[in-house]
Amino acid sequence: MLRKPLLLAARSAACRRIVERTPLTRAMVHRFVAGEDLDSALPAVRDLAGDRLVTLDFLGEDTRDLAQAEATVRAYEELLAALGEAGLGDRAEVSVKLSAVGQFLDRDGEKTALENARRIAGAAAAIGTTVTLDMEDHTTTDSTLGILRELREDFPSAGAVLQAYLRRTEADCRDLSGAGSRVRLCKGAYDEPESVAFRDKHEVDRAYVRALRVLMEGEGYPMVASHDPRMIAIAGELAAANGRGADDHEYQMLYGIRDEEQVRLAGEGKRMRVYVPYGTEWYGYYMRRLAERPANMLFFARSLITR
Ligand code: FDA
Numbered sequence: 001m002l003r004k005p006l007l008l009a010a011r012s013a014a015c016r017r018i019v020e021r022t023p024l025t026r027a028m029v030h031r032f033v034a035g036e037d038l039d040s041a042l043p044a045v046r047d048l049a050g051d052r053l054v055t056l057d058f059l060g061e062d063t064r065d066l067a068q069a070e071a072t073v074r075a076y077e078e079l080l081a082a083l084g085e086a087g088l089g090d091r092a093e094v095s096v097k098l099s100a101v102g103q104f105l106d107r108d109g110e111k112t113a114l115e116n117a118r119r120i121a122g123a124a125a126a127i128g129t130t131v132t133l134d135m136e137d138h139t140t141t142d143s144t145l146g147i148l149r150e151l152r153e154d155f156p157s158a159g160a161v162l163q164a165y166l167r168r169t170e171a172d173c174r175d176l177s178g179a180g181s182r183v184r185l186c187k188g189a190y191d192e193p194e195s196v197a198f199r200d201k202h203e204v205d206r207a208y209v210r211a212l213r214v215l216m217e218g219e220g221y222p223m224v225a226s227h228d229p230r231m232i233a234i235a236g237e238l239a240a241a242n243g244r245g246a247d248d249h250e251y252q253m254l255y256g257i258r259d260e261e262q263v264r265l266a267g268e269g270k271r272m273r274v275y276v277p278y279g280t281e282w283y284g285y286y287m288r289r290l291a292e293r294p295a296n297m298l299f300f301a302r303s304l305i306t307r
C-alpha cells in the first residue's frame with residue numbers, strides 16, 4: 001500500500017526538501033548509505049572487504065546538467081584512484097547510473113553517457129577492476145543496454161543489471177548470457193505499469209527464477225542480487241545443477257540489509273558482494289529502500305512522531 005506513494009515521492013522535489021530537512025533522517029539514512037563523502041565511506045569499504053567483495057555507487061541520478069554529469073565522472077575517477085591506492089582493486093568494482101552521467105541531457109544525452117561510462121570504465125581498468133551499469137525505470141532499458149553493448153566493445157567485462165519484474169527480462173537474459181557477460185539480476189525497485197512489468201510479488205519471484213535459470217545455464221557470470229532467502233537457495237541449486245563452482249557466480253546484497261546473512265554466505269566460501277552507496281544525493285536511493293519494506297517506513301514515521 002505504501003510502496004506506490006513512496007516511489008512517487010522518490011521523484012518529487014517538494015518531498016525531497018521535506019525529507020532532507022528532517023533532522024532525524026540523517027541517522028536513518030546512514031543505515032543504508034555508507035557516508036556523504038569518500039573519506040567517510042572508505043572505512044566501511046575496508047571493513048567489508050575483509051570477508052566480502054564490494055561495489056561502490058557514487059549516489060546521483062536524473063541529472064539534466066552537463067556540469068553535474070562531469071562532476072560525477074570526476075568523483076568516480078577519484079574513487080577508483082583511492083581504491084587503487086588502498087590496494088582494493090581486486091575487492092571492489094563500481095556501479096554507475098547512466099542518468100547521473102548524462103543519459104537524460106537534452107542534447108547528445110546518450111552520447112555523453114557513453115563517453116562518460118567509457119572514462120569510468122577506463123579508470124576502473126587501470127586499477128584492475130570493472131564497472132556495472134545500474135538499471136533505472138523501464139523507459140531507460142533499451143538505451144542502457146545499447147550503451148552497454150558499445151561500452152563492452154572496449155571494456156568486455158562491463159556488466160549490466162536486469163530487473164526480473166520486467167516482462168522483457170527473460171529475453172534480455174538470453175541475449176546477455178554469452179561468455180564474458182556479467183549480469184546482476186535483481187527484482188526491480190521502480191513503480192512500473194502492468195503493461196511492461198509483473199506487479200504481483202509471487203509473479204515477480206517466479207520471473208526471477210526463470211531469468212536466473214537462463215543466466216545459470218548460460219556461459220556468462222550471474223550475479224544474484226537479492227536478499228530473499230528463497231531466491232538465494234534456488235540460486236545455489238541452479239549453480240550446482242549447472243556445474244558452477246564458487247568462482248562462477250556471486251551473491252550480492254545492499255549495504256545495511258541482512259548483514260548477518262552476508263557474513264554467513266561469505267563464511268561458506270561463496271562470493272558475496274555488498275553494494276555500497278555514498279554521497280550527498282541519497283534521497284532517491286533512500287526512498288526506494290523505504291518502499292521495499294513497509295517496516296522501514298513505520299520506523300521512520302515513529303521517529304518523526306516521537307522526536
Ligand atoms: P524482497 O523485496 O522480496 O525482500 C526479501 C527480504 O529481504 C525481505 O523480506 C527483507 O527481509 C529483506 N529486504 C529487502 N529489501 C529490504 C529493505 N529495503 N530494507 C530491509 N530489508 C529488506 N533495483 C533496480 O531497479 N535497479 C538496480 O540497478 C538495482 N541494483 C541492485 C543491486 C543490488 C546489489 C541489489 C541487492 C539490489 C538492487 N536493486 C536494484 C534493488 C532490487 O531491485 C530490489 O528492490 C531489492 O533488492 C529488494 O528485493 P529482494 O530481492 O531483496 O526481495
